[in-house]
Amino acid sequence: MKTCRWCHQAIARTVNHAQNWHCAPCNRWDATACLVCGTTVGFPRDPTVLTPEQAATSPYLNGLPPEARGREQEQVARKITVYCDLHYHDMYFTDRRGDTRTCTLCGTSWDRRKAAQHTVT
Numbered sequence: 001m002k003t004c005r006w007c008h009q010a011i012a013r014t015v016n017h018a019q020n021w022h023c024a025p026c027n028r029w030d031a032t033a034c035l036v037c038g039t040t041v042g043f044p045r046d047p048t049v050l051t052p053e054q055a056a057t058s059p060y061l062n063g064l065p066p067e068a069r070g071r072e073q074e075q076v077a078r079k080i081t082v083y084c085d086l087h088y089h090d091m092y093f094t095d096r097r098g099d100t101r102t103c104t105l106c107g108t109s110w111d112r113r114k115a116a117q118h119t120v121t
Contacts, residue, residue: 005030005044020082027078034084036091045081050088052077057104058092 002014004023014021019033028047033040055061055073064072076092083091095102102109 002030004028029079029082031082034087035082036087037084039084042084043081045083047077047081050077050080054105055092059095059104060092 002011002016002018002021003009004011004026006028007023007026009023009025011021011023019038020029020031020035022029030044032043034043052073055076058073058076061069061072061076079091080088089103089105093104095104096112099112100109101112
C-alpha cells in the first residue's frame with residue numbers, strides 16, 4: 001500500500017508497484033511514472049515547480065468561466081506530479097494556433113507535426 005508524501009496516510013486501494021495514485025484525504029496526486037507516456041525519468045516530481053502565476057497562463061484555464069478557473073487551477077497544481085515535463089506542458093500549457101504549438105510556461109514553439117522540445121522547467 002502506498003503512503004502519501006504530504007499527509008503520510010496510507011492510500012486505500014493501492015499496491016506498492018502502482019505508478020499513479022490519488023490521496024483522497026488531502027486530494028493530491030502522485031506518481032512514479034508519467035500518466036501519459038509512462039516514463040520514470042524525473043519522478044517523483046516536485047509539486048512546487050509550478051507557481052500559481054504560471055498556472056494562471058494556461059490556455060486551458062483561460063477558456064473556463066471565472067467561477068471554475070480557481071478550482072481548476074488548484075487541480076492543475078495538484079496534478080503536476082503525475083506528468084513528465086513534456087506531457088504536463090501539453091495537458092495544460094500548450095497554446096494551439098494552426099499548426100503551431102507554443103508552451104506558455106517556457107515560450108518554446110514547435111510544429112505540431114514534429115516532436116515538441118520544451119525547455120526544462
